[in-house]
Amino acid sequence: MLNRLQESDIKLLRVFYAVASCNGFTAAEPVLRMQRPNISAAIKKLEERLDLVLCHRGRGGFQMTKEGEVVFQETKRIFNAFDNFVFNLKSLHDDYSGHITLVLMAGLPLSMHLAVSKAVKSTMKKFDDIHVNIQTRLYNEVEHVALSGECHLVVSTYDMVKPESVTFHPIGIETEGRLYCAPTHPLAKYRDTDLPEGVKIGDYPAIGIAGLSSANYIEDETRLSIQTFSDSFDAAMSAIMTGEYIGLLPDYMAKEQGAALGLVPIAKGSLFNFSHELFVMNGKNTRLNPVLRHCIKELSYFISESQK
Structure with missing residues (x-):
């Protein structure tokens, strides 16, 4: 197991980084200016140093392990x-x-x-x-x-x-956005009208964005009912399109990607407007x-x- 990084380890990590970036040994040959047997030997030596299996290679092609993905990201840093x-x-x-x-x-x-x-x-x-x-x-x-x-x-x-x-x-x-839902969501029928008095946004599960200020989820005395979080607006849109959640999205995303999906701005797009x-x-x-x-x-x- 690796306890201290040595100069030779850095050379091995550079080989692994090139292989992982090129998604294969053969593709990495011109980048590294090394032949495949030498690349394979370097990866094997690195795996021995780390006491980890970094990738699988064989008939199924090149594939990194979960441990290899972590090492790749840390190597990139x-x-x-x-x-x-x-x-x-x-x-x-x-x-x-x-x-x-x-x-x-x-x-x-x-x-x-x-x-x-x-x-x-x-x-x-x-x-x-x-x-x-x-x-x-x-x-x-x-x-x-x-x-x-x-x-x-x-x-x-x-x-x-x-x-x-x-x-x-x-x-x-400034990127502007608002509250959206899928065309199959119960709130989609209020696309062109205000919400009726008895309909409360807080009764519908919403998805949030990790890292976004919580102030975005509060409007006057109304608060979104955040049930789960996503790590990006793209992933949040996928969750919204299940019809199970409502969520905040930037308008450019709704226009560029959501239009073809039928993404719906709730209540004429007047709810939870944000500008970042x-x-x-x-x-x-x-x-x-x-x-x-x-x-x-x-x-x-x-x-x-x-x-x-």
Whole structure:
């Protein structure tokens, strides 16, 4: 069992990370510039060091174990931190090259993803030797990744009390949303009318979003009856479409994905309206060198333009 990380372990983890990222030994060969027998031997040695089975390989193809998934995610965190350390160290010498990591909140609309692509392209064009690693995280993880050093910048909405340890750069965009249900739900018949006096929202099970401020579930003296939680708006929409739950969703999701499903805004969309401001975020320990400052400026510009 591994008690202390050695340099040789890091080399083995890089092999595993490449294999897991490529979803197979053969696909990882050109990335690692290693032949399959050598890759297999490295994975076996790592498994012996960790005393864990990380993946299955055979006729059924490559498949990671549950333990392998955990090791992969932790390895990703380590290597992101390494890349960020090197990037920050270079910037102290006015050397703006290397990898920067940009995290997007899961569930952002396609228009914002395209805007992020334009901002990244602009940044890479201005700084020749920059590579951008784009990842997604769940809503309740964005604050942690901004603080942990796993990434340089985060694009996300944020409706909690803002911690002093995170810097927020407003984009000038707010994502609006409201209470939705499936077309099979009893409240769907009130799509175009106000709720009758005897119908109470609190009588219907609702699904919440982990990490979202509880203030979103209270409107005047009415409170949603949260029975379960989801880790993202996407997963919440799936639960809502069972017809068993009502829940809050951003309007862009209802328009882009929910329209084809028949997603229904309850009571003319007048209930539990919310507006969450979109930010580019970074931890106070992140040094905002010219590359990151340019990226923030471009993200703000292109995302704002995409919503006009």
